[in-house]
Amino acid sequence: MRRILILGGTTEASRLAAALQGQPAILSYAGRTEAPRAQPVPVRIGGFGGAEGLARYLRQEGIGRVIDATHPFAAQISRNxxxxxxxxGVPLLALQRPEWQPGPGDAWTRVPDIAAAARALPRAPGRVFLAIGRQHLAEFAGLPHHFLLRLVDPPQALPLGRVSVEIARGPFDAAGDTALLRRHGITLVVAKNAGGAGAEAKLAAARALGLPVVMIDRPALPPRAVVGAVDAVLDWLHADLGL
Incomplete structure (x- = not known):
């Protein structure tokens, strides 16, 4: 039986790996998290070397199906x-969370990318919960705000002059995030529209506290087959591979 490659890094990828325990599946991480959770299937860590490197890996490892369960903002690996x-000729299916949608009481400003989010911040100094991870912080360097970051791993260096860091791993809840925003005196939240329940608590907290949110839209990708649940992936695999 040909192997199944899960491109991971999300809760959904871990759930899929658990559902495929005992099957010829392998879960791949980009390697940005220093200590990923243990998984019930074999794990590889690191990049592939672009689209050509990934194609070579698929051939060499006898991969018969690829499930892209990466973060919605991991656009490059999805394009690759x-x-x-x-x-x-290897079939591909994306497992992707539905986007968050604003509801009653939300005060969102939607922007297309990180750079637009930085431009959307007020000119007057504030206290901003910058909930975007650590890869694109340089876009916010030089702005007059005090930033709060919540990261999984302690950072080595940060390009921001005024910054507080909380080390924590989700999922988070609304009560905890409301307390977090109050404790740091947050006046505005910047978030990527990642979707899912694990990181939605900050939006509930912003709503409860009447705080504005700058919401970054997901990057556009070429057309591909997408499902929103692990069960739908299993149905696809059962139909194609007889699992």
Whole structure:
């Protein structure tokens, strides 16, 4: 039986790995988290070397199906997966959370990307919960705000002059995030529209406290098959591979 490659890094990827325990599946991490959770299937860590490297890996490892369960903002690996699967003829399915949608009481400003989020911040100094991870912080360097970051791993260095860091791993809840925003005197939240329940608590907290949110839209990707639940992935695999 040909192997199943899960491109991971999300809660959904871990749930899929658990559902495929005992099957010929492998879970791949990019390696940005220093201590990922233990998984019930074999794990590889690190990049593939672009679309060509991923295509080579698919051929060499006898991969028969690819599930892209990466973070919605991990656009480059998703683009590489689309190209590599097209080049090799390996079927690809994306497992992706539905986007968050604003509800009553929300005060969102939607922006297309990180740079636009930085431009959308007020000119007057404030206290901003910058809930975007650690990869694109340089876009906010030089702005007059005090930033709060919540990271999984302690950072080595940060490009921000005025910053507080909380080390924590989700999922989070609304009560805890409301207390977090109050404790740091947050006046505005910047978030990526990642979707899912694990990180939605900050939006509930912002709503409860009447805080504005700058919401960054997901990057656009080429067309691909997408499902929103692990069960839908299993149905696809059962139909194609007889699992």
């Amino acid at each position: 997966a689309i190209a590599a699967c097209a080049a090799t």
